[in-house]
Amino acid sequence: MSILRWQSCRIERGFPNGNLAAALSSCSREIMDTIKGEQLLAQLNWRYATKQFDPTRKISPEDWAALESALILSPSSYGLQPWKFIVITDQKMREKLFPATWKQRQILDCSHYVVFTVNTKMTEEHIDRHLARTVEVRGGTVEGLNRFREAMAGDLVTGVRAAQAHEWAAHQAYLALGNFITSAALLGIDTCPMEGFNAEDYDEILDLTAKRLTSVVCCAAGYRSAEDTSALQKKVRFAPADVIHIV
């Protein structure tokens, strides 16, 4: 389909600047499939932090595949993806994690429970793995990326930000969380972002420390229960003028 549209794009638009880059760029805009602002806001308004999930409703394999892809497609600083997304579907494991989740029932009742984990520190090994993957996807050689490698390692492994590399990674996890919540809302899937859990307990129960990972934040996903009265509460946001400053 994209080939067809690419061809029709060539025919309709020609090559404005006579070069492939320009043609591709203008064509990639043609094959977009955007939504309107009203639709975006309808879903962002529909979304709320679900307190009570319907335990009988599961996210379909198709929708979950889309959400998994959305997680994978999350942007990250340098593209380094310093994360693993642990999806807890096993009910026994959920019950194990329940006390460490301040006994919030979302972990038991939701369809998919995601633990956002990040590398405890940034290593040259991780950077090299990313560069090897870059060559695998884009071609070229790892040597050709050496300047990029030095920049990243000099920043996050040996540089000023090395000591805060865990915090840097946590930031990326929250960015992925924001993408996940909004993506889910657009598909009509409820979520509840959760900071109320004991990260040390999670790391032990999920055997993360041995994998040099640590849990940062969680998100329950599924469908709101009809009994969740918090769904009826009006959204509270500061007035726009208190939050947005135009300079």
Added chain:
Amino acid sequence: MSILRWQSCRIERGFPNGNLAAALSSCSREIMDTIKGEQLLAQLNWRYATKQFDPTRKISPEDWAALESALILSPSSYGLQPWKFIVITDQKMREKLFPATWKQRQILDCSHYVVFTVNTKMTEEHIDRHLARTVEVRGGTVEGLNRFREAMAGDLVTGVRAAQAHEWAAHQAYLALGNFITSAALLGIDTCPMEGFNAEDYDEILDLTAKRLTSVVCCAAGYRSAEDTSALQKKVRFAPADVIHIV
């Protein structure tokens, strides 16, 4: 329109559990306006960190209003919204910030440049402002929210997380950034999240310190230039099995 659909919802569905909460909940699902996974992924794949913006193309007032609303609707821990989004449209201010942005041209060429700032510390004053707003929107009394107030203040103002309240706030800013980037992509608007800037310089130039704010991360928004060859590069992501772990 929502009234019409609400009525048809009553007719079609009746009140399954005979109570208003259930009816509202099932109806709110009826008035959703969701998209399919393919459309979501088309836009997430279309998105990339734009290196070169087209300086002649500006985001329309309608689209920008939607993105501003998306920012405002970002979820945050306790709903506390510990942020202000500074939108730099003034070209002279952009030029002032340019050297502190490692001379990356995105700040000069994009349509809207957003600085995500957070409160330098969490205060009882901020919590009270949030509670006053809650009462304004939902009714009730501030006194009725006292237990909630104590929980928040005990955590972020006087509790164990008080020392990390700035980091906690930064996490919320990154969550908002993730929401912003995905929202923009769905509208067909390009973005470039930017960590490459000197936060201290920004805080001084934008007079943030006096307002007890500090800059955390930035995002340029607008439209890719046809000359931005990085738009043609394949997206590099680790293989799904390296990033998603099902337990």
